[in-house]
Amino acid sequence: MGIWKIRGGNRLYGDTYIQGAKNAVLPILSGTLVSGCVTKLTNVPRLRDVDNTLKILSCLGCQVEWTGHTVTVDSRNAGFAPIPRELMTQMRSSVLFLGAMLARFGRAEVSMPGGCMLGPRPVDLHLKALEDLGAQLELTDETITCYASRLQGERIVFPTPSVGATENAMLAACGAWGVTVIENAAREPEIEDLQTFLNAMGADISGAGTDVVVIRGMRPISYAEHAIVPDRIAAATVLCAAAACGGDVTARALVPEHILPITDALERMGCQVTKGKDSIRLVSDGVLTAPGVIETLPYPGFPTDAQPLLLAACMKASGETTFLETIFSGRLRHTRQLQRLGGNIQVDDHKAVVTGVPRLTGTTVQATDLRGGAALVIAGLMAEGETILVDRDHITRGYERLDACLRALGADVIDTD
Numbered sequence: 001m002g003i004w005k006i007r008g009g010n011r012l013y014g015d016t017y018i019q020g021a022k023n024a025v026l027p028i029l030s031g032t033l034v035s036g037c038v039t040k041l042t043n044v045p046r047l048r049d050v051d052n053t054l055k056i057l058s059c060l061g062c063q064v065e066w067t068g069h070t071v072t073v074d075s076r077n078a079g080f081a082p083i084p085r086e087l088m089t090q091m092r093s094s095v096l097f098l099g100a101m102l103a104r105f106g107r108a109e110v111s112m113p114g115g116c117m118l119g120p121r122p123v124d125l126h127l128k129a130l131e132d133l134g135a136q137l138e139l140t141d142e143t144i145t146c147y148a149s150r151l152q153g154e155r156i157v158f159p160t161p162s163v164g165a166t167e168n169a170m171l172a173a174c175g176a177w178g179v180t181v182i183e184n185a186a187r188e189p190e191i192e193d194l195q196t197f198l199n200a201m202g203a204d205i206s207g208a209g210t211d212v213v214v215i216r217g218m219r220p221i222s223y224a225e226h227a228i229v230p231d232r233i234a235a236a237t238v239l240c241a242a243a244a245c246g247g248d249v250t251a252r253a254l255v256p257e258h259i260l261p262i263t264d265a266l267e268r269m270g271c272q273v274t275k276g277k278d279s280i281r282l283v284s285d286g287v288l289t290a291p292g293v294i295e296t297l298p299y300p301g302f303p304t305d306a307q308p309l310l311l312a313a314c315m316k317a318s319g320e321t322t323f324l325e326t327i328f329s330g331r332l333r334h335t336r337q338l339q340r341l342g343g344n345i346q347v348d349d350h351k352a353v354v355t356g357v358p359r360l361t362g363t364t365v366q367a368t369d370l371r372g373g374a375a376l377v378i379a380g381l382m383a384e385g386e387t388i389l390v391d392r393d394h395i396t397r398g399y400e401r402l403d404a405c406l407r408a409l410g411a412d413v414i415d416t417d
């Protein structure tokens with residue numbers, strides 16, 4: 001599963017360009033199926049999850065081509081086929097093929113999706129939304145089958161905002177007759193990016209980025225080109241690393257408003273943050289102060305995906321930081337590994353209290369999920385001596401060459417494969 005050797009203590013200096021967003025490109029790739037024509041995506045990050053999604057599209061009869069950071073999908077000859085289990089279980093976003101296949105073929109068959117182990121990750125809201133649009137479902141322990149001879153636009157009210165369920169509902173509603181209104185929709189920038197992409201194909205969607213999304217279904221569909229939105233969590237990763245190590249780093253090709261809660265917290269910790277139109281410069285002397293209470297919330301609140309990153313950066317910050325994880329019950333698992341490096345972290349259910357310590361010491365740690373793994377990298381960069389990070393494949397699932405990016409900024413991270 002791959003090992004990274006990290007020697008801590010280096011400050012980080014220089015410019016870095018932020019990759020396209022994993023959590024935007026995956027739903028958009030499912031969306032290419034809806035069109036029945038050719039789509040060209042740019043700023044596509046080179047990730048295993050993208051590769052897997054392209055394999056799913058190929059299984060459904062699409063022609064796919066991936067050169068550099070550009071992907072072309074020709075879905076003109078696509079047809080219904082069950083998606084192989086080994087591809088479905090690689091990632092969470094595979095569940096979005098339900099909505100996309102229903103819109104295109106009127107039927108879908110998938111196995112239960114995989115993804116990071118963050119505690120229970122039900123799909124009830126996804127299924128409820130598809131039922132609201134008129135789909136009939138058959139569930140077994142392992143598979144989900146949906147049929148709809150005709151999807152009908154409806155009012156869908158989510159009891160809690162869900163990124164994936166909002167995206168699934170948007171995809172399916174593109175193939176429905178009439179108007180669909182999604183209430184209490186998730187507001188994440190990746191949902192807005194999906195709307196921009198689907199509209200470029202000729203769909204008629206408005207409201208993404210607010211909690212009400214309106215889809216007028218059955219629009220003509222045409223050739224589309226779309227550039228994937230920058231990855232706000234990759235940006236947060238680099239900035240948290242620079243804050244923790246000290247240095248002067250400018251992250252470029254990002255949207256500063258997308259990571260406001262993170263830059264606010266880093267400023268409270270004593271970092272100097274300067275925002276440009278599409279860049280953020282962070283200067284840190286590496287001596288940080290605890291930012292207070294951090295509560296994860298749906299967008300525009302503090303993102304659960306950035307919680308492990310900031311938590312790692314707080315391990316040497318003077319004072320006490322309280323993290324309240326309200327989105328995923330299993331999302332404090334990485335704290336056990338961080339404690340192995342000397343972090344003083346008390347965990348009680350969904351709350352972690354981090355008390356800053358003067359030093360961390362390198363040791364062997366294991367990545368157990370994507371963002372928790374990235375947190376271990378940040379901690380390794382802060383620690384004295386060598387950290388051996390096992391199972392780095394969890395990290396490379398969502399970051400395009402994070403090790404090379406950090407090396408270019410002066411970090412000592414070596415991929416041993």
Ligand code: UD1
Nearest residue numbers: 023093121122123124125126161162163164165305327328
């Ligand atoms: C997406 C992101 C993930 C991020 C998360 C929250 C992708 C591929 N993944 O995950 O990186 O951490 O948003 O920002 O984009 N829920 C239900 N029933 C459902 C669906 C969700 O109860 O059917 C609950 C979840 O357990 C969780 C909350 O709703 O407590 C939010 O989850 P959701 O927004 O759906 O996360 P994902 O789309 O899985």
